[in-house]
Amino acid sequence: KNEVEQSPQNLTAQEGEFITINCSYSVGISALHWLQQHPGGGIVSLFMLSSGKKKHGRLIATINIQEKHSSLHITASHPRDSAVYICAVHTGNQFYFGTGTSLTVIP
Amino acid sequence: EPEVTQTPSHQVTQMGQEVILRCVPISNHLYFYWYRQILGQKVEFLVSFYNNEISEKSEIFDDQFSVERPDGSNFTLKIRSTKLEDSAMYFCASSVRQANYGYTFGSGTRLTVV
Numbered sequence: 750k751n752e753v754e755q756s757p758q759n760l761t762a763q764e765g766e767f768i769t770i771n772c773s774y775s776v777g778i779s780a781l782h783w784l785q786q787h788p789g790g791g792i793v794s795l796f797m798l799s800s801g802k803k804k805h806g807r808l809i810a811t812i813n814i815q816e817k818h819s820s821l822h823i824t825a826s827h828p829r830d831s832a833v834y835i836c837a838v839h840t841g842n843q844f845y846f847g848t849g850t851s852l853t854v855i856p
Numbered sequence: 857e858p859e860v861t862q863t864p865s866h867q868v869t870q871m872g873q874e875v876i877l878r879c880v881p882i883s884n885h886l887y888f889y890w891y892r893q894i895l896g897q898k899v900e901f902l903v904s905f906y907n908n909e910i911s912e913k914s915e916i917f918d919d920q921f922s923v924e925r926p927d928g929s930n931f932t933l934k935i936r937s938t939k940l941e942d943s944a945m946y947f948c949a950s951s952v953r954q955a956n957y958g959y960t961f962g963s964g965t966r967l968t969v970v
Contacts, residue, residue: 782958784899784961786899790945790963790964791961791963791964792947792949792961792964794949794959794961796958797958797959835899837899842912843901843912843914844891844901845901846898846899846900846901847898848897848898849898
């Protein structure tokens with residue numbers, strides 16, 4: 750049973766394209782996190798959301814609590830955005846992670 | 857920029873041995889976490905720790921695991937009797953407040969059990 754589902758699993762884009770990664774979850778949550786895992790394995794926290802929308806540079810994250818869905822958008826994608834993007838939810842006493850979306854941006 | 861530091865970066869141990877993975881969280885952070893990622897699989901939550909006690913743990917975090925904050929700066933994960941299936945990357949993270957706020961990850965310790 751997967752509490753968090755991400756799509757697509759793999760994504761290849763040309764530099765400059767607008768990218769959307771989706772996350773759906775089946776549990777009640779107190780917060781949703783978007784994480785970036787670099788090819789070397791390190792993990793960076795990008796966003797924490799409990800409602801609405803957040804923007805940081807070229808990254809935008811939105812969440813719809815009623816639909817149990819979140820999206821991560823990357824505008825003007827760049828090869829350095831190539832990484833695995835992971836959606837994770839906190840239910841109040843547990844964390845659940847998606848399997849990640851592997852993004853490759855080609856110059 | 858403040859960092860979460862994990863040592864060692866890679867540890868190889870024999871099955872049945874005890875291992876201690878070390879983490880130094882960011883100094884003003886109050887909440888601490890351990891996660892693991894088996895090669896090729898998704899990240900899994902192990903445990904969260906606040907005010908010198910476990911606040912949340914997953915079903916993975918059984919009696920062979922323990923955590924400790926022995927000296928106010930280090931945060932350790934002990935695996936008492938390692939099994940082959942404990943081989944994974946172990947990540948420590950910390951946050952100022954509970955996980956409804958952003959948190960900072962360490963670079964991980966790769967544990968290989970042989």
